[in-house]
Amino acid sequence: MQCQGGCARQGSSLLRSWLCRQHATASTVAVKHVLSSTQGQLSDVEVKVTNFKKEDKGLATLAGDVFDVPIRPDIVHRVVRWQLAKRRQGNASTKGIHEVSGTGRKPGPQKGSGRARHGSLRGPQFRGGATQHGPKPRSHEIGLQKQVRRLGLKVALSSRIAEGKLKVFDTVEPSTLKTREMERLIADMEGCKKVLFVDDAENVNEPLCRATGNLHYINVIPAKGLNVYSILQHDTLVMTLGAVRKIEERLHTPINR
């Protein structure tokens, strides 16, 4: 589709050409490049259920209050900041004047020597001396309201749906344990650079873990491990239908006070 210079319908042709230049492909869920104007209305979302073999397993309705919330980058920023802060080890440590090795004796008389007065040879101004107000091992955890954490997860899921990067599989069990096969399957899935598989079982699918273990761009987590940072690290999210329902159930349960 060429850009028609000077044609009356310039606008739509320019839009069309730009859209065509994007690598829009016919995948099981088309990756979107323009956000729908109806996004964020809390309306239920219909997605196709498929699997590795690209079979069509029908449609699934995803709850609108979980998968179609307005996109809030600020909420997600807060949740990611919270997640990264709480995972810090916080082991940085320095020695204060009481901890630095060395005697506490006064180096010389207060007056009469002609030199500056000192009480200790390990003060912060000295070579080999203490660090003033330096870091000590501490927790860097910050608090974040449970409602905000919950909303962050909803926003992350909604954004993946809005981009068309959330795929729902009926099962994530691969047909073989071969990594080469998995590599080919992922290469077939258009627009996937890093994929996060979310399984609904208590322990993640063993064959899937085996097949994807050596691929750095694929990660597998159980449904209870779904979190905003992991979703953002991967551009595509593949969930089983069971996992979707588990997440919906979790997000519909009132927060325990």
Added chain:
Amino acid sequence: MRQVWGRNAVSVWRSLHGGGCAYSSAASEGGVRALEPVEGVKQVREKVRQRVIPPGGLLALNSLADNPGSRHQKTRLGRGIGSGKGKTAGRGHKGQKARNGRSPRLGFEGGQTPLRLRIPKRGFTNNFMNTFQEINLNTISELAKEGRIDPSQLITMKTLKDAGALGKKVKDGVKLLGRGAESFSLPLQIEVSRVSDRAKTAIEAAGGSVKRVHYNHLGLKALLTPEWFEKKGRLLPQPARPAPRLRERIDAVGRLPAPATALPTAEISA
């Protein structure tokens, strides 16, 4: 519902796209420059600009930010000339106030008799004083208009609290005051702790009635939060009679649980 789009979402994407949005790059690529923008083109451009999904996705990790103004940088003192708070760090030069860990106690005025001693003492604190939560007639009219209270039913302090008119803490009761008395015309049946003359006149002129009822602290708690008693497995308490000195200020002992029908006038006795 355009409002759902946070300003931030749009501004983040606009900044990502920078000066050249995908639309304009397409225009230059195709060798077409919209020299005289047709209105249709402008609208499409706006639409595309606002809803384009950046290549990294809507929520790319390198473009997340909190809302502007939500995080405030604190001033770090003593960090150089350029900060404006270097060297003396806002303390001026020398003196007791410039020292670390030493400054005169609060209220000290350098030896001059401080204000709190210059002013004479006055009065006493009445430990038995009752403070009432105020509610005006105009608030009640508004609540009735919004449908948060039903003016045809008896209005008690509990209905007012449930409608959200009293806030979280109701002190010793509720006093009905007369702001909005001129335009008040609901024939209400209302039971509160106290009422001002103007409010009472306005309600009776409209054809309603006001009863001043007495609740002690326990009784008020039982009236407003009966679920607390149920959770503890206790029965609601008996309504307590008022002290003799309060009898002339009230019309009746409050009823527990919150009553649904008004007191017949004959039964009212302090």
